Amino acid sequence: MAKTGLKQRMIGQFHHPRGLGGRVAGWVMAHRGSNRRRNVWVVSLLDVRPDERVLEVGFGPGIAIGELAARATRGRVYGVDHSAVMVERASRRNRAAAGRIELVHTSVDRLPSFGAPLDAVLAVNNAGFWPDPPARLRELRGLLRPGGRIALASQPRCPGADRGTTARAARELRDLLTEAGFTELRVETLELDPPVACVLGVSPR
Template identity: 90%
Template sequence: MATTGLKQRMIQQFHHPRGLGGRVAGWVMAHRGSNRRRNVWVVDLLDVQPADRVLEVGFGPGTAIGELAARATRGRVYGVDHSAVMVERASRRTRAAADRVELIHASVDRLPSFGAPLDAVLAVNSSGFWPDPPQRLRELRGLLRPGGRIALASQPRCPGANRDTTTRAARELQDLLTKAGFTELRVETLALDPPVACVLGVNPG
């Protein structure tokens, strides 16, 4: 029973890192090769341009944030995460681009103002933990300019997850984006174990 309780507490740290356990979880996320491949792949799919204003929701240790900053060299990169530990870790990772990167300790249901409309939004393995995902996506769509892009990615982590699990996750993401008013949806898959699904959409305005 004690072992089961410890395992559950560690799993929770990956959902909401805090304290020493959260720092360990952050280190694991930052150094796991599959995590890096997944994040770089999603950023590639989003086709970030040098002048883009981009938001990542749930940035964790900042892997994708770093990739975004390397591409939006004349733009602005924002990130929100509900873990203060991850904000600290990702801030260290992106210190060299601090003039273009703003990381905020906030929940997705309490998003701050980002001033001008955004060009792109992404979330990698985080939308499943949002309160009322359809409403959150409608709010995110409201932050995007007409024609702005969104990318939602999911690599299922439940026991026994396989290609079928990923296919179901992709359908769920498609349904959420459709309900939120996004159009031009397309699904891409990265061949990891289990596979990663990324659903991309456009704000029609």
């Protein structure tokens, strides 16, 4: 029973890193090869251009934030995360781009103002944990310019996850984006174990 409780607490740290356990979870997320491949791949699918303004929801240790900053060299990169530990870690990881990134400790249902419309939004492995995902996605669509892009990615981490689990996750993300009013939806897959699904959509023009 005690081992089960400890395991659940550690799993919880990957959902909401806090304290020393959160720092350990953040280190694991930052150094796991599959995490880096997944994040770099999702950013590449968004085809971010140098002058664009982009937002990542739930940036964790900041791997994708760094990739976005490397592409949006004349633009602005925003990030929101509900973990203060991850804000600290991601800020340290990306300090070389500090003048072009803004990382905020907040939840997806309390988004700050970004001043002007965004060009792209992404979220990797966290949309399923949002409160009322369709409502959150409608809010994000309202923050995007007409024709702005969104990418939601999922690599299932449940025991026994396989290609079928990933396919079901992709359908769920596609349904959420459809409900929120996004169009031109497409699904891409990265062959990891289990595979990663990324569903991309466009804010109607």
